[in-house]
Amino acid sequence: MERELLIECQRNSRSAQRKVYEKMAGRLHSVCRRYLKNDEDIEEVLADAFYKIFTNITQLRNLDTFEGWAKKIAVNECLQKLRAAKAQFVSMDDSFAESSGTLSESISFEKDILSLLNFLPEGCRAIFNLFAIEGYPHKEIATMLSISEGTSKSQLNFARKKLQELLVNQNI
Structure with a gap:
């Protein structure tokens, strides 16, 4: 700038x-x-x-x-x-509810990955973004979202697993 x-x-x-x-x-x-x-x-x-x-x-x-x-x-x-909005965090026992809509097969890999984030629950998505994309540590994420550090870690793990599942299912 x-x-x-x-x-x-x-x-x-x-x-x-x-x-x-x-x-x-x-x-x-x-x-x-x-x-x-x-x-x-x-x-x-x-x-x-x-x-x-x-x-x-x-x-x-x-x-x-x-x-x-x-x-x-x-x-x-x-x-x-x-x-x-009190973003909901998912329980590790809950089944994964996908968002409505379909994933486009014709967009680039990066856009595919970013579009997959929309299929994660809001709380998971926020933690994944903060940790994997923005680079915040779990302790800081926990403070920012008023959750425990363990919840931050488990939600990140859940997000990673679901993204892997979506990648495999979409052949990306």
């Missing part, structure tokens, strides 16, 4: 904010899609994230970290949405 553009955002320039939004919206939308299924929820979270980004950008001391900082805000907004 261009340093001058971010400085203008810190000065509350609406045109600079629009440019930053246009450059970052797609990336942050992709981040939100990994946590949330519903397009309305994603748009709501994205709007909240950009509001926080633009109202708190003056607190950002190192503008070189802007993109990571903005991504972290988006992830935290997604987690807040999941907590508010």
